[in-house]
Amino acid sequence: MESLRNPNGANSSPLTPLGFLERAATVYADSPALVYNDLTYTWSDTFRRCLQLASSISRLGIVKGDVVSVLAPNIPATYELHFAATMAGAVINTINTRLDARTVSILLRHSESKLVFVDYQLIRAIQEAISLLPGVCAHPQLVLITDDGPPSLPMDHFVDTYERMVESGDNCFDWVRPESDWDPLTLNYTSGTTSSPKGVVHSHRGTFIVAVDSLLEWGVPKQPVCLWTLPMFHANGWSYVWGMAAVGATNVCLRKFDASAMYSAIRNHKVTHMCGAPVVLNMLSTGKKLDHTVNIMTAGAPPPAAVLLRTESLGFEVTHGYGLTETGGLVIACSWKREWNLLPATDRARLKARQGVRTIGMTAVDVVDPDSGVSVSRDGLTQGEIVLRGGCLMLGYLKDPESTSKCIRNRWFYTGDVGVMHPDGYLEIKDRSKDVIISGGENLSSVEVESVLYSHPAVNEAAVVGRPDEFWGETPCAFVSLKDNGGKPLPTAEEIMGFCKGKLPGYMVPKSVVLKEELPKTSTGKIQKYVLREIAKSMGFAVKSRI
Amino acid sequence: MESLRNPNGANSSPLTPLGFLERAATVYADSPALVYNDLTYTWSDTFRRCLQLASSISRLGIVKGDVVSVLAPNIPATYELHFAATMAGAVINTINTRLDARTVSILLRHSESKLVFVDYQLIRAIQEAISLLPGVCAHPQLVLITDDGPPSLPMDHFVDTYERMVESGDNCFDWVRPESDWDPLTLNYTSGTTSSPKGVVHSHRGTFIVAVDSLLEWGVPKQPVCLWTLPMFHANGWSYVWGMAAVGATNVCLRKFDASAMYSAIRNHKVTHMCGAPVVLNMLSTGKKLDHTVNIMTAGAPPPAAVLLRTESLGFEVTHGYGLTETGGLVIACSWKREWNLLPATDRARLKARQGVRTIGMTAVDVVDPDSGVSVSRDGLTQGEIVLRGGCLMLGYLKDPESTSKCIRNRWFYTGDVGVMHPDGYLEIKDRSKDVIISGGENLSSVEVESVLYSHPAVNEAAVVGRPDEFWGETPCAFVSLKDNGGKPLPTAEEIMGFCKGKLPGYMVPKSVVLKEELPKTSTGKIQKYVLREIAKSMGFAVKSRI
Structure with a gap:
C-alpha cells in the first residue's frame, strides 16, 4: 500500500478552473454565455474569443506568471479576460473601479502589471494613475476596451483595442495549462491598499476547489441565469466567474445598475441567481413581488433582519455566506435546515443572519482564543477569532512574507474577525476585524x-x-x-x-x-x-x- | 510571484471526503441519514455511531493503512463502515457479495485484510473463504453483522458483533485524518479477480474530487432521498456513498430488491435519486407511472434505447454516465442539452445512449489510436481507445506495478474500451475492452x-x-x-x-x-x-x- 502513496501521470494533472470554459464550449455550445445590452455570445463564441484574445495577449509578450490587470465594470470583457489572460499564462488582477488614481497607481506598481485592460470610461483614471508611476518603474502596456463607448476614442497611450485583439487572434491557440496545482492564477488586492497594499494570490488548485464548492453550497443547477450585480473584481465574483462556466450559465452583464435596471434584467432574462452585499438587497427592497423565484447570495456583512424579511417577502430566496479575499469565495454559509422553515419569520431572519458552518470544500473552521489558540466554548457568547483551514486559502500576500506569516500560523488562517460559536455548531460574527x-x-x-x-x-x-x-x-x-x-x-x-x-x-x-x-x-x-x-x-x- | 508557488499551513490540508460526515452531523443533525426497514438513524446518530465504531476498530489493533474488508449487502452497516473504518485510518475494501468463496479467499489474501465485517447471510461463504487461505498466511479477524438476522447466531470464528462494537465505542474518538492528499482510502477489486486480482487503490484526494464532481454532474440538490439500488461495493456506489453525506441525503437501504420493493420504497420514502446498471432500469420497466419525478443515473453498459424510452415514460429522469473502478465514479456523462428536448423520443434515446463528455472534475478525455496515441478524427466513425486524465484516477493496482504501468502511460489512463468521438465532442463506446x-x-x-x-x-x-x-x-x-x-x-x-x-x-x-x-x-x-x-x-x- 505504501508504494502507491504517490501521484502518477494520469492523476497528477493540476486542478484548475480554466478547463471549465473549454468544456462549456462543447456541452453548452449554442447556449448563451454572455448577455449584455443587445449582445449575446454563446459558450462556443466565448471560448473562441478567449482563445483568440489569449493568443493576442501572448503576442504582446506576456509570459507565464506576468500580471495582467483589468480596470473595468461588469461587462463581457471583464468576464472573458478572466479566462483569456490566464489561458495566456498570466495571473489576472481585477482592480476595484471605485479606487482613486493614486491607489490604482500604487497597485499597478506593486503588482508589476505588464498589461492593463481599461474600460473607456476609466481612461482619465488610468492616465492619471500611470502619470503617478515613478519614472524608474516600467510602465505597463494599455489596451482600451471601447465597449459601448462612442465610435471614436483617443488612442493615445493605448497599444490596441480589446476587440481588435480578439479579432486578430488565433482560435487554435494552444492555451497555457498550469504545471502544478500551486501555480498562481489570480491576484486580488484587499483593503489596506495605500500604505501597504495586500495582494492576495490564489492558486489554480485553490480556485478550482472554491469554485466547485461554491456551486455545491448554493445548489446551483446547470444552465442558471446569473445577473452580475456583484462586482467581478470582488474575489472574482466570489469565485462564480469561474463557477458559472462550469454549469453553463447565462451571465447577464450590467455596466452599472440601480433597482429598476435589476428588476428589468430579472424580468427580461428570467434571472435565477444573483449575488451582492446587503446593500444590493437594500436596493431591491423597493420592488414589487417577483413572478419567479430568484436566488440571491449575500455576504460581505451580516444582512439586517429587516432587510432579509423584506427581500424574502418579494420572492427572493436569500442565502447568507461568509468569505474573504483570502479565501477566494465563500467558505462559511448559513446552511439552511428544513425544520427552520416552521419558525416565525423573525426567528428565521435571526438564524439566517448567522454566518453558519464550513462548506464541504473546507477542512476546518473554528473560533479560538487569539492568544492561546484554544477553541472558545460553544455557548454563543464567548468571543474569539475566526480561523480557517482548507484547500482554497490563498498562497499568500504578494511580496509580503511578513503579513503572510502573521495571519497563517499554527496551520490556520487567522481572519481577524471576531465571532462566537453557537451550541448548534453555527458560527456568528460579532465584531469584524478591528480596523x-x-x-x-x-x-x-x-x-x-x-x-x-x-x-x-x-x-x-x-x-x-x-x-x-x-x-x-x-x-x-x-x-x-x-x-x-x-x-x-x-x-x-x-x-x-x-x-x-x-x-x-x-x-x-x-x-x-x-x-x-x-x-x-x-x-x-x-x-x-x-x-x-x-x-x-x-x-x-x-x-x-x-x- | 515565484516565491508563492508553494502550499502553506492553512491550504495544504489534504482533500478528503471523510469530513463530509462530521459536517453533516452539524448541518443535518436531526435529519434522517439511513433508513432501513423500521430503523432510522439521523446524521448526528450516524456520526456518533461511526466514531464509536472507529474507536472499536482501532482497539482491535487496526492501524493506518491496514485493509478492512466488508462482505455485506446494501445495509446501514455497509454505509457506516465506509466512514468508520477509514476514520480509524484503515483502507476500506468492500467485496462483491456475488463472488464465490474461492475468489473471496484470493482477495482476502491479496489485500492482506486484517479485519472483515461479514453479513450474517454470508457466514458460510466467509468460513469457506477463510478455510481456503493457506495456513502460512495470517487470518483476518472476523466481525459478524447480525443486522435483521435471527436473535441467536453462531459466533464461532467471530471476535465480536457489529452492534456490540458500535455500542462499546468511544464517541469522542479523535478520528484519523489523512497526512497527505495521496494517502490511500479505498481498495476495490475489479474484474480479473481469480488468477491475477486487480485491486484498485484510490486516494483521499481522488475520492474527494470524484465525489464532489459526481454531485455536480448529476445536479444533486441538498437533502435528496437516495434509494440504494446500486451495490455499494461497486466503486463505493460510484462515489455516492461519500457524496450523499456531503448533501445530507436520506439513504434508503435495501438488503435485496425486486421491482416491487423498489416501487414501494420510491412511494413510501419519496425517493428522488437512485443509481443502477441498465438491468435495474429493465426491472423497473414493468411498473406504473410515478407520482413524482425520480432521477436515475445509469452506467456500466450503454442503456438500450427501448429501455431508456420505457423508463422515461414512467416518470424517471435518466442520466447516463461512464466510469470504471479505476476512476472511482463517473467521469464521463451524457450532459443533456436543452435543445435536445425538442427532438423525437427515439432521437433523444439515441443521443442519451452516448457516453458523453468529461465531467468538470476531469482534466481531459480523448479517443486515440492505441498504437500512436494520436486522437482519432471527430467523425463518429473512426474507432480508438478511450483515454482519461484527471485527479480522480486511481493511485494504481495494489502490488501490481506492471499492470499499473501498462494502463497508465503518456500521462493518460488507457481504459481498454473502444469508442468513437462524434463531431459535437460527445464520445460513444463502440466496443468495450475485448475481454x-x-x-x-x-x-x-x-x-x-x-x-x-x-x-x-x-x-x-x-x-x-x-x-x-x-x-x-x-x-x-x-x-x-x-x-x-x-x-x-x-x-x-x-x-x-x-x-x-x-x-x-x-x-x-x-x-x-x-x-x-x-x-x-x-x-x-x-x-x-x-x-x-x-x-x-x-x-x-x-x-x-x-x-
Missing part, C-alpha cells in the same frame, strides 16, 4: 483614513469607526481632536471632510466627522475604539444616501 | 471463464464472448472445440456448463455453450473473437431469465 469598515460591500481600512486625517496640520488625534447607515450598512465616521493650527483658525468638521476628498476614493471619505477635545484612551494611551463605536452607534443612522 | 462481458452490471472476464473451460480434460479450444440478453444486457456464451477424452464419451454442452458451476461465481458460468469442430482463427492462429461475437449476436436473446 475594517464595510460600506456598501466595500471593505475599507480605518487605518488608511486615519493616516490621511493625520496629514492635516491641525489634526492632533484621529480615529475612524463605522457608523450604522440604513442604506450602506455603515459609513466611515471620524473622531478628531485638534491642535494649534499655526495661528490660523481651526478647521470645521466640513473642512476636514473636504480635506480628505482629494486624497481618498469617494467611499473612504468620512461621511461624518466629530470634533472632540480629547479621544477616550486606555491607561496605556491607546485610543478606545470600542467607546467611539458605541458613540457612533448612538448617533443613529446618517441621513439616507443613494447610490 | 470483458458485462452481465447485469457485473464486469466479468472472458479470460477467466476460458481458463476454467480449458481445465476440462476434453476441451481443445475455448473462447467466451457476450451473448445479447434482453434482461441482463448480455450473458457469457462459450464456444468450445473438443479433443479426445481418453476414450470416455465426449461431454455435452450441458455437462460443460455443469463443470463450470462449482468453479466460478454464478454470474460467470456460461449460460450458453456452443460445441464446434474448430474455432475460427486468423492466419497467425489467433481465435477470431469478433466472428464468435457475430454468431452469438445472431443467436438472438437467450431465454428470458429473472434475478
